[in-house]
Amino acid sequence: xxxxxxxxxxxxxxxxxxxxxxxxxxxxxxxxxxxxxxxxxxxxxxxxxxxxxxxxxxxxxxxxxxxxxxxxxxxxxxxxxxxxxxxxxxxxxxxxxxxxxxxxxxxxxxxxxxxxxxxxxxxxxxxxxxxxxxxxxxxxxxxxxxxxxxxxxxxxxxxxxxxxxxxxxxxxxxxxxxxxxxxxxxxxxxxxxxxxxxxxxxxxxxxxxxxxxxxxxxxxxxxxxxxxxxxxxxxxxxxxxxxxxxxxxxxxxxxxxxxxx
Amino acid sequence: xxxxxxxxxxxxxxxxxxxxxxxxxxxxxxxxxxxxxxxxxxxxxxxxxxxxxxxxxxxxxxxxxxxxxxxxxxxxxxxxxxxxxxxxxxxxxxxxxxxxxxxxxxxxxxxxxxxxxxxxxxxxxxxxxxxxxxxxxxxxxxxxxxxxxxxxxxxxxxxxxxxxxxxxxxxxxxxxxxxxxxxxxxxxxxxxxxxxxxxxxxxxxxxxxxxxxxxxxxxxxxxxxxxxxxxxxxxxxxxxxxxxxxxxxxxxxxxxxxxxxxxxxxxxxxxxxxxxxxxxxxxxxxxxxxxxxxxxxxxxxxxxxxxxxxxxxxxxxxxxxxxxxxxxxxxxxxxxxxxxxxxxxxxxxxxxxxxxxxxxxxxxxxxxxxxxxxxxxxxxxxxxxxxxxxxxxxxxxxxxxxxxxxxxxxxxxxxxxxxxxxxxxxxxxxxxxxxxxxxxxxxxxxxxxxxxxxxxxxxxxxxxxxxxxxxxxxxxxxxxxxxxxxxxxxxxxxxxxxxxxxxxxxxxxxxxxxxxxxxxxxxxx
Numbered sequence: 119x120x121x122x123x124x125x126x127x128x129x130x131x132x133x134x135x136x137x138x139x140x141x142x143x144x145x146x147x148x149x150x151x152x153x154x155x156x157x158x159x160x161x162x163x164x165x166x167x168x169x170x171x172x173x174x175x176x177x178x179x180x181x182x183x184x185x186x187x188x189x190x191x192x193x194x195x196x197x198x199x200x201x202x203x204x205x206x207x208x209x210x211x212x213x214x215x216x217x218x219x220x221x222x223x224x225x226x227x228x229x230x231x232x233x234x235x236x237x238x239x240x241x242x243x244x245x246x247x248x249x250x251x252x253x254x255x256x257x258x259x260x261x262x263x264x265x266x267x268x269x270x271x272x273x274x275x276x277x278x279x280x281x282x283x284x285x286x287x288x289x290x291x292x293x294x295x296x297x298x299x300x301x302x303x304x305x306x307x308x309x310x311x312x313x314x315x316x317x318x319x320x321x322x323x324x325x326x327x328x329x330x331x332x333x334x335x336x337x338x339x340x341x342x343x344x345x346x347x348x349x350x351x352x353x354x355x356x357x358x359x360x361x362x363x364x365x366x367x368x369x370x371x372x373x374x375x376x377x378x379x
Numbered sequence: 380x381x382x383x384x385x386x387x388x389x390x391x392x393x394x395x396x397x398x399x400x401x402x403x404x405x406x407x408x409x410x411x412x413x414x415x416x417x418x419x420x421x422x423x424x425x426x427x428x429x430x431x432x433x434x435x436x437x438x439x440x441x442x443x444x445x446x447x448x449x450x451x452x453x454x455x456x457x458x459x460x461x462x463x464x465x466x467x468x469x470x471x472x473x474x475x476x477x478x479x480x481x482x483x484x485x486x487x488x489x490x491x492x493x494x495x496x497x498x499x500x501x502x503x504x505x506x507x508x509x510x511x512x513x514x515x516x517x518x519x520x521x522x523x524x525x526x527x528x529x530x531x532x533x534x535x536x537x538x539x540x541x542x543x544x545x546x547x548x549x550x551x552x553x554x555x556x557x558x559x560x561x562x563x564x565x566x567x568x569x570x571x572x573x574x575x576x577x578x579x580x581x582x583x584x585x586x587x588x589x590x591x592x593x594x595x596x597x598x599x600x601x602x603x604x605x606x607x608x609x610x611x612x613x614x615x616x617x618x619x620x621x622x623x624x625x626x627x628x629x630x631x632x633x634x635x636x637x638x639x640x641x642x643x644x645x646x647x648x649x650x651x652x653x654x655x656x657x658x659x660x661x662x663x664x665x666x667x668x669x670x671x672x673x674x675x676x677x678x679x680x681x682x683x684x685x686x687x688x689x690x691x692x693x694x695x696x697x698x699x700x701x702x703x704x705x706x707x708x709x710x711x712x713x714x715x716x717x718x719x720x721x722x723x724x725x726x727x728x729x730x731x732x733x734x735x736x737x738x739x740x741x742x743x744x745x746x747x748x749x750x751x752x753x754x755x756x757x758x759x760x761x762x763x764x765x766x767x768x769x770x771x772x773x774x775x776x777x778x779x780x781x782x783x784x785x786x787x788x789x790x791x792x793x794x795x796x797x798x799x800x801x802x803x804x805x806x807x808x809x810x811x812x813x814x815x816x817x818x819x820x821x822x823x824x825x826x827x828x829x830x831x832x833x834x835x836x837x838x839x840x841x842x843x844x845x846x847x848x849x850x851x852x853x854x855x856x857x858x859x860x861x862x863x864x865x866x867x868x869x870x871x872x873x874x875x876x877x878x879x880x881x882x883x884x885x886x887x888x889x890x891x892x893x894x895x896x897x898x899x900x901x902x903x904x
Contacts, residue, residue, distance in 0.1 A: 121728075121729060121732055122666060122729060122733075124725070125666060125670070125725045125726060125729055126666065128722070128725050129669075129670045129673075129722065129725065129726065132673050144683075145680065145683045145684045145687060146684075147683070147684070147685075147686060147687035147702065148683065148687045149687050149688070149693075168598075169598060170598070171598045171599040171601075171602045172599075172602075189602060189692070190688075190692075191602065191692060191693045192687070192693050192701075193598070193693075196701070205687075248555075249559040250555055250562075251559075251560065251561045251562055251584075251899075252562070252583075253583075253584050253585075253586050253900070254561065254584075254609070254900070255606040255607070255608060255609030255610075255900050256560075256561055256608060256609045256610045256898065256899075256900060257606065257609030257610065257612070257690050257692075258609075259559050259560060259561060260609070260610060260690075261689075262559050263559045264672075264676060266672075267669070267672035267673050267676065268669050268672065268673055269672075269673050269676060279559055281557035281558070282557070283555075293584070294586065296583065296584060296585055296586055297585075298504075298505055298506075298533075298534045298582055298583045298584070298585055298903075299554065299562055299583045299584070301533060302554050302555055302562065302583065306555050322606075327606070328599055328602040328603055328605075328606055329586045329587070329591075332586060332587045332591060333512055333587065334506060334512075334585055334586050334587035334590075335586050335587070352606075352692060353609070353690065355689070
């Protein structure tokens, strides 16, 4: 008993102050929102395009990145001879539509807007989610799990991961949706009572990730179920995930957080 | 009983685990099977056993080249050999060598062969054979077509082992589970609470990794390996890098080997600490569950300091490492490592002092020593049953050739043993990482990439946190992968989980399962 109390004292209170306080520091080498500078691109240079494992980058008509396909591996930045492409530490990446994830020099990701009307009234203060891994590598699954630890304490926002689709208001889908999980995902989605939402977490669930165009998998969750929120990353940092969830629920004051740096 | 021809034997793989394919002995089936069975009888184990499609023009009949890699842990040696079978049937050796059972089912599935004499000839991944998928357009996959044939191929829609009797009942769980975990199907035959038998049916996560690696290496290869089992990114990426380096003759700078070993041990630390927390959670001991859930993140964040990703994505690349660390970063990592370890000790030692936890850990989910040997288990699951086996000592590569970590063993084979082996490994990995951070070799962290040598075989073994990761590559005449074989430790170890719950209570399944914490996608590939 004494040891238990000693340990309790030692471990302390660890829940983040975010979002009421500042977001936690991210490591210096963290790769978040890309930074693009067209003017540095040499004529006909395609180094980044050729290096990208998932064809996420285009240089025509201008340098642009599809964050839905991006693995945030940094191979492009390493290949770029002029520093025209790089990654910032901006963790805010989640969007409501695929088109909002296409970024270029002028256009940052269009961050997720809040659910509106009835959906916001229903889910804004209480959202129960069932997770379905459909070919996820346990990277995204692990980061979803992290949100339930004492550090992130997801339930303080009324958001909880539940054990059955019958208890859920929506799904978190990870993985490219393998052919072998397609039926199970469809059945799980059908088992959630409407109205319901779907959150696609990670590069695989958004566009197939490294498994784009594999015959063994679909190119992401929206090939099978309608998606309401896309959270880029391979896997997304828990902060990116939480930011996306809170935006969806209208729980982040827009004036403080949505202006893109 | 077949008799081996004089001189017919497997070839010993040279330094770096590579050989010209022409030096691989091509044995007749009888010699091949005797070499395999004799090797296993003498204490060797099957590191990999897989097929390669034969060229149709070789004979009138379709052929499949079978490749075998045997590991002799005592002698730190690998042996390899091949045989060719013609036609549509694969003779099963499983009745005489149980550790082959999934390897043979996998070969049969990937190459559309019928298994002769196999006790349980079922699909492993419910995937079409390689030949049906080569060059297939995304829409052409039979499994994606909603017709009757595709439905018949739905995973899990097969006969299961059944126990019959008036008071016997069956429990099916999955593929979608209650927790945030990957999908798989578990079919229990129960008598009341008692489990007679568990059959584990996987394949739901199959993404076609091995098929897609053929023809590489290319810009996507390393990303496949980093996501084979996403919680073992460093382990699989390191095995891949070592293969490419062996095949291209690249010399990895010592500093790169050190960075990779540090990353591999950080991966082990994060997962072991997380697992001990999850075990505490499964027996309702919340202090350790909460603390370890957080501390796991502290270790993941050390990996992120190194390379920007909590899972080590982007760090290991053929030729070395993509990120270096300066003295200031090394010092910072060491300080944070010490803090995280002190927190780990305070959280984890509570387990051993709490009778209600020990009561639930001891004598639950036991794997007998002999069963662990027969199934050739890998990693902590093997060591918890007293099998003294660790790639870092037995087949060392990279930094482990110079720097040893003591092997952590227990002998009771139960949940407690698997927990205590993890705790021992945590302590030893921390000492190791601390030492390496303090004495990083000087020099570059990456050597230039080179083309792969044509017509060679290479084998790489890495002790990931779940156990031995084995990659085998065969290059073709142009220096591309003709075949890339991945054996994740989970492939072998899932069978141990089925054995561990036999005779126990079904309510102990979640705890027992967690004590192995195996990978679904690492198995399904």
